[in-house]
Amino acid sequence: MTGGTGGPIRRSASVRRLAAIGVTLIVLLSPFLWLLQMSFKSNDLILQFPPPLIFTPTLENYASLWQGAFPASFVNSLMSASFSTALALVLGVPAAYALSRWAGRGKHALSFAILVTRMAPPIAFTIPFFLFYRWIGLLDTVTGLVLVYTSFNLPLVIWMMQPFFETVPRSLEEAALVDGAPTRVVFLEIVLPMVAPGIAATAILCFLYAWNDFFFALILTRTNARTAPVAVVNFMNYEGWEWGKIAAGGSLVMAPVLVFSLAVRRYLVSGLTAGAVKG
Amino acid sequence: MSGKGLVDAERRRFNAIALAPSLIVLFAIAGLPAIYLVVTSLTPFQLVNPGSSTDFSSPLRNYRLLPGDPRFVNSLWVQAKLSFWGVLFQVLLGMLLALLLHTQSRVVEFARTFFLIPMVLPPIVVAIIWKLIYTPDISPLYYVAGLLNIAMPSLTSSVDFALTAIIIADTWEWMPFTFLMVLAALQTIPDEFSEAALVDGANRFQIFFYITLPFITPILVISGMFRLIDSVKAFPLVFLLTGGGPGSVTEVTNYYAYLLAFDFNEIGYSSAVTIVLLLLVVAVSFGVVWMGRRREALE
Numbered sequence: 317m318t319g320g321t322g323g324p325i326r327r328s329a330s331v332r333r334l335a336a337i338g339v340t341l342i343v344l345l346s347p348f349l350w351l352l353q354m355s356f357k358s359n360d361l362i363l364q365f366p367p368p369l370i371f372t373p374t375l376e377n378y379a380s381l382w383q384g385a386f387p388a389s390f391v392n393s394l395m396s397a398s399f400s401t402a403l404a405l406v407l408g409v410p411a412a413y414a415l416s417r418w419a420g421r422g423k424h425a426l427s428f429a430i431l432v433t434r435m436a437p438p439i440a441f442t443i444p445f446f447l448f449y450r451w452i453g454l455l456d457t458v459t460g461l462v463l464v465y466t467s468f469n470l471p472l473v474i475w476m477m478q479p480f481f482e483t484v485p486r487s488l489e490e491a492a493l494v495d496g497a498p499t500r501v502v503f504l505e506i507v508l509p510m511v512a513p514g515i516a517a518t519a520i521l522c523f524l525y526a527w528n529d530f531f532f533a534l535i536l537t538r539t540n541a542r543t544a545p546v547a548v549v550n551f552m553n554y555e556g557w558e559w560g561k562i563a564a565g566g567s568l569v570m571a572p573v574l575v576f577s578l579a580v581r582r583y584l585v586s587g588l589t590a591g592a593v594k595g
Numbered sequence: 596m597s598g599k600g601l602v603d604a605e606r607r608r609f610n611a612i613a614l615a616p617s618l619i620v621l622f623a624i625a626g627l628p629a630i631y632l633v634v635t636s637l638t639p640f641q642l643v644n645p646g647s648s649t650d651f652s653s654p655l656r657n658y659r660l661l662p663g664d665p666r667f668v669n670s671l672w673v674q675a676k677l678s679f680w681g682v683l684f685q686v687l688l689g690m691l692l693a694l695l696l697h698t699q700s701r702v703v704e705f706a707r708t709f710f711l712i713p714m715v716l717p718p719i720v721v722a723i724i725w726k727l728i729y730t731p732d733i734s735p736l737y738y739v740a741g742l743l744n745i746a747m748p749s750l751t752s753s754v755d756f757a758l759t760a761i762i763i764a765d766t767w768e769w770m771p772f773t774f775l776m777v778l779a780a781l782q783t784i785p786d787e788f789s790e791a792a793l794v795d796g797a798n799r800f801q802i803f804f805y806i807t808l809p810f811i812t813p814i815l816v817i818s819g820m821f822r823l824i825d826s827v828k829a830f831p832l833v834f835l836l837t838g839g840g841p842g843s844v845t846e847v848t849n850y851y852a853y854l855l856a857f858d859f860n861e862i863g864y865s866s867a868v869t870i871v872l873l874l875l876v877v878a879v880s881f882g883v884v885w886m887g888r889r890r891e892a893l894e
Contacts, residue, residue, distance in 0.1 A: 333695065333698060333703075334700075334702065334703070336695060337695060337696060337703060337706055340692065340695065341706060341709055341710065344710065344713070344767070345709065345712060346735075347724045347725065347727075347728055347767065348712060348713065348716070348724060350724070350727060350728070350735055351720070351723065351724045351727060354727070354733075362733055363732065363733065365732075365738065366738055367733070367735060367738055407616050407617045407620055408617055410612075410613035410614075410616075410617075411613055411614045411616070411617035411618075413613060414609065414610040414611075414613035414614045415614070417606075417610070418610045426618070426621075429621055429625065429626070431880055431884070432625075432629075432877065432880075433621075433625045435824050435876050435877065435880045436629075436873055436876065437827045437828060437849050437852075437869070437872055437873065437876060438828065438830070438849075439849055439852045439853055439856070439865075439869050439872075440628075440629070440632060440869050440870075440872075440873050441625070441628050442853075442856075443632055443635065443856050443862060443865060443866055443869065444627070444628030444629075444631040444632050444635070445628060446856075446857075447631070447635070447862070448628070448631075463624055464624070466620070466624060467621075467624040467625050467628075470617060470620060470621060470624075471621070471625075474617060493606075498605060498609075499605055499606050499609035500609055503609070503613075524715070527717065528717040528718060528719075530717070530718055530719040530830075530831050530834075531830055531831070534834075535857060545717055545719040545720075546719075548719065548720075548723065549719060549723075549835065552726075552835075559727075559733060562723060563723075563727075566719075566720045566723045566724070569717050569719070569720055570716050570717055570720045573715055573716060573717060574712070574715070574716075577711070577715035578708060581708055581711060584711065584714075584715070584775065585772075585775050585776060585779065588714075588772065588821075589821055
């Protein structure tokens with residue numbers, strides 16, 4: 317979305333503007349940086365007043381995380397986010413292709429379904445999922461999380477992939493079809509390789525959505541399938557707040573997000589607004 | 596199109612096979628839960644009372660109770676306040692930030708990415724960050740206030756400031772979104788307009804009010820509506836910062852529904868609360884689609 321062609325008046329950024337941008341950036345990011353620096357402080361240092369800005373960083377918070385149940389929750393997060401992404405791609409990519417090549421009436425019905433699943437408050441899904449899962453024994457399982465994450469990743473895939481398929485020239489497909497290749501072969505061998513970057517971007521966004529979830533994991537898991545975001549919050553307990561662990565755990569939870577979202581920042585707006593305006 | 600009959604039939608079969616699994620799965624994991632939620636909302640279902648899940652003797656009982664439930668009515672007001680101020684600040688600050696960063700420079704283009712960080716962080720990490728800032732013992736904010744001799748109340752446990760504390764955190768988290776949308780809109784404004792205005796001797800404020808603002812107004816409205824729809828999802832902030840309190844000054848409808856279902860075991864009643872919230876969100880969503888279509892028609 318950034319970097320449009322009809323750019324602004326060609327003027328380079330003035331020193332005053334650069335200074336204003338720098339100050340704004342520091343102010344905006346200071347809360348985030350505060351958490352990060354805290355993760356490298358021992359608990360004594362964290363509680364020291366005034367807070368020391370220059371200190372010898374320690375990895376003891378990360379080390380203590382490694383010893384507890386946190387790594388298991390991290391693996392749960394990885395598994396539920398990856399599997400739900402894979403499932404949504406396998407189901408959604410062919411569907412998006414079919415929709416982009418077919419101007420049938422189903423298009424609007426599906427757009428509407430996408431709209432509602434994207435916009436609905438999560439609690440609307442939690443209550444039914446909780447009751448179903450309790451009934452069929454999927455509470456506190458990674459499988460249960462994968463299914464619920466797929467409910468919002470599948471619409472995202474269908475919505476995000478359509479514009480990518482639109483960019484593939486129809487003449488290419490038609491030539492192959494006239495030569496007698498079945499649509500399935502055209503799709504798999506000609507179209508799919510051309511939209512590979514789009515699939516990568518969509519996959520990362522799906523992963524992030526599932527990874528960032530707190531609400532579903534809070535309600536649908538207990539111990540076995542507990543994800544990293546819920547595990548971090550559990551460091552805030554009645555015996556006292558383990559701020560060092562909270563800061564280190566929070567930093568670990570946000571690490572993949574920061575890396576991935578830089579990779580797909582061009583697609584962030586379309587991913588975040590999936591299914592609304594184009595409905 | 597003549598002579599393509601065979602190809603068309605084959606194509607249709609492919610489309611059907613490609614679409615069917617998605618439609619079936621979507622129906623199973625989104626459609627059925629929605630239907631089940633409606634069914635549950637018609638019962639006095641409590642988890643501790645198994646027979647209650649199939650008691651349809653008084654289907655509209657939950658809905659009749661809603662208007663007389665002060666906590667529900669209050670939660671709508673809290674949500675309205677949170678949404679109104681949050682959206683207002685996010686749109687205004689996002690616009691200012693976009694204007695500041697709308698310039699051609701390698702450095703600035705590089706810097707833009709860092710402004711997006713709050714939006715992409717996991718919501719629970721955002722909540723943790725603000726919990727740090729609002730906890731007097733360890734907060735840099737309280738330290739600075741102490742240096743300046745300002746008496747800071749405990750924000751998240753104060754009746755007067757708790758909601759403001761959440762609005763500030765929500766604004767921090769989502770201002771990058773409106774920033775990104777407005778920046779994209781700014782980049783579609785043709786240079787000729789402001790160049791011509793500059794030649795005619797217009798100053799920067801005139802260019803802003805007569806050229807830039809009319810151009811970006813639709814995107815301001817649409818990004819505001821997006822934020823309005825999503826503002827019901829401020830759950831992690833409420834959960835971690837205030838727990839809905841003090842009293843119920845920060846208890847938004849989403850949070851009340853959560854408490855009803857998973858703390859008070861009132862599944863049926865919570866479902867009814869959720870349905871009302873869902874209807875409100877769908878109504879706003881339709882507004883966005885309608886405006887989006889109107890905008891496309893105008894272009």
